[in-house]
Amino acid sequence: GAVVSQHPSRVICKSGTSVKIECRSLDFQATTMFWYRQFPKQSLMLMATSNEGSKATYEQGVEKDKFLINHASLTLSTLTVTSAHPEDSSFYICSVYSGGATDTQYFGPGTRLTVL
Amino acid sequence: GENVEQHPSTLSVQEGDSAVIKCTYSDSASNYFPWYKQELGKRPQLIIDIRSNVGEKKDQRIAVTLNKTAKHFSLHITETQPEDSAVYFCAAKHGNTPLVFGKGTRLSVIA
Numbered sequence: 001g002a003v004v005s006q007h008p009s010r011v012i013c014k015s016g017t018s019v020k021i022e023c024r025s026l027d028f029q030a031t032t033m034f035w036y037r038q039f040p041k042q043s044l045m046l047m048a049t050s051n052e053g054s055k056a057t058y059e060q061g062v063e064k065d066k067f068l069i070n071h072a073s074l075t076l077s078t079l080t081v082t083s084a085h086p087e088d089s090s091f092y093i094c095s096v097y098s099g100g101a102t103d104t105q106y107f108g109p110g111t112r113l114t115v116l
Numbered sequence: 117g118e119n120v121e122q123h124p125s126t127l128s129v130q131e132g133d134s135a136v137i138k139c140t141y142s143d144s145a146s147n148y149f150p151w152y153k154q155e156l157g158k159r160p161q162l163i164i165d166i167r168s169n170v171g172e173k174k175d176q177r178i179a180v181t182l183n184k185t186a187k188h189f190s191l192h193i194t195e196t197q198p199e200d201s202a203v204y205f206c207a208a209k210h211g212n213t214p215l216v217f218g219k220g221t222r223l224s225v226i227a
Contacts, residue, residue, distance in 0.1 A: 034214045
């Protein structure tokens with residue numbers, strides 16, 4: 001399957017600062033990537049769908065001005081949490097859609113964000 | 117959109133016994149149903165999946181069944197071992213739509 005990396009794996013920041021998370025598809029050209037968020041002891045919740053070269057599509061309740069997504073190339077999508085607050089502390093996981101015959105999703109290792 | 121319900125939320129079994137986790141989905145267009153195992157602090161790991169043209173699939177101690185008419189699918193783990201203890205998620209999708217996850221089942225295998 002596709003190899004997906006995320007950076008950083010962990011980040012601690014102060015309230016009010018912005019944090020950028022990178023998601024890279026290392027061996028696969030990803031037209032579509034998805035960003036999920038997982039709070040402790042909860043399931044993965046879709047935040048947005050990121051399509052290369054176009055604006056991201058956000059799920060209801062997710063503020064597009066707070067969670068900025070850029071999918072500028074077929075191998076890189078970034079999620080920027082702007083003016084982070086403690087309630088944004090979560091596990092952020094990106095996922096690459098494979099398309100084609102495999103028609104599945106491959107997940108990155110996740111980024112643990114802690115906002116103090 | 118798709119809605120996936122998963123039961124039970126927690127499950128405790130004795131080592132060697134079987135464990136069954138059940139999911140239902142709402143979108144009849146869904147045709148891909150993976151199961152993930154997630155250990156604390158790690159990404160979900162795909163353990164088995166099934167597509168809508170198949171009713172059952174087995175991989176060693178793990179099996180998944182799908183009933184498209186009733187819109188439900190189940191995960192069966194036989195001869196459970198302590199290392200099977202984790203949180204398990206079912207999910208559903210079709211085409212390039214994103215996976216929608218169930219709320220998860222915390223499985224504890226007691227030695």
